[in-house]
Amino acid sequence: MRAVRVHELTGPKALRVDEVEVPSPGEGEVQISVHAAGVNFPDVLLSYGKYQFKPEPPFVLGAEAAGVVSEVGKGVSGVAVGDRVVTSMINGAFAEKIVIPQEVAVALPKEVDFPTGAITLLTYATTYHALVDRAQLKAGETLLVLGAAGGVGVSAIQLGKLLGARVIAAASTAEKVAFCKQMGADEGVNYGAEDLKDRVKALTGGDGADVIYDPVGGPYSEPALRAIAWQGRFLVIGFTAGEIPKIPLNLVLLKGCQVVGVFWGAFSMREPARNRANCDQVLRWVAEGKLKPHADVTLPFARATEALERIERRAVTGKIVLVP
DSSP: OEEEEEOSSSOGGGEEEEEOOOOOOOTTEEEEEEEEEEEOHHHHHHHHTOSSSOOOSSEEOOSEEEEEEEEEOTTOOSOOTTOEEEEEOSSOOSBSEEEEEGGGOEEOOTTSOHHHHHTTHHHHHHHHIIIIIISOOOTTOEEEETTTTBHHHHHHHHHHHHTTOEEEEEESSHHHHHHHHHTTOSEEEETTTSOHHHHHHHHTTTSOEEEEEESOOGGGHHHHHHTEEEEEEEEEOOOTTSOOOOOOHHHHHHHTOEEEEOOHHHHHHHOHHHHHHHHHHHHHHHHTTSOOOOEEEEEEGGGHHHHHHHHHTTOOSBEEEEEO
């Protein structure tokens, strides 16, 4: 079978489509025939060896996939050959067939196609955990989303609106801000041309944002924190800007706010039952049309390098789908 593998930790150019052995499921495992896979920023970090998990090359890339169960191992129950499923992992999804523990095979509703399923789980489950479990976002509150045109950003816009928040989308260009409004944002801030703190303050009548969703880090975190409301919640999602910011803690004191870490991968492993319930809820909303994951482009495995390079240079709105 074919799989996209990293051979050197030198970035997307080190990816190759290889012929590898088909994996067989062991006890408690299921084999999935992959129909589509989602591409995410951590894939770029893994290709450089800069993610918190560091598999040794050569390894198969990819953190989420959708497909059909093609074989089950001994002792598997509740999952059968022919079931449509989605799953997430640290790496391994960019392959024609994958093997996963039965516990991480999540049923894909019949109303949701494979490309949509492949770009839903990681971003929307992360954001659901962030907004519901960690921030306890309430209807009527204001949510500021940084990096709002990316995959997790779009999920935050849509989930924020579904939960009843007023959403301010912050992105790096006017074109991306316009896209965010198409995705449902109420207001937009072009932090490539506007002062982020001043604009958010102006849009909130001086009160600031109740919840800040920050997958970007770098130079944007501190001005965003300066625009937080009294007793607001600042969600640390990730650092796509490449720089981990250093925040003056006096701002946390003065704002009476919380800085809240969101590590969905660890949450999914530590609390699998809660995570499964979150994933099921997200997929129900997708099936009902209440959430609409956005695929910028669909590419074959042979163009995986292009997919990662586009993400690396911030040239994607929503997400990219890879298909075998």
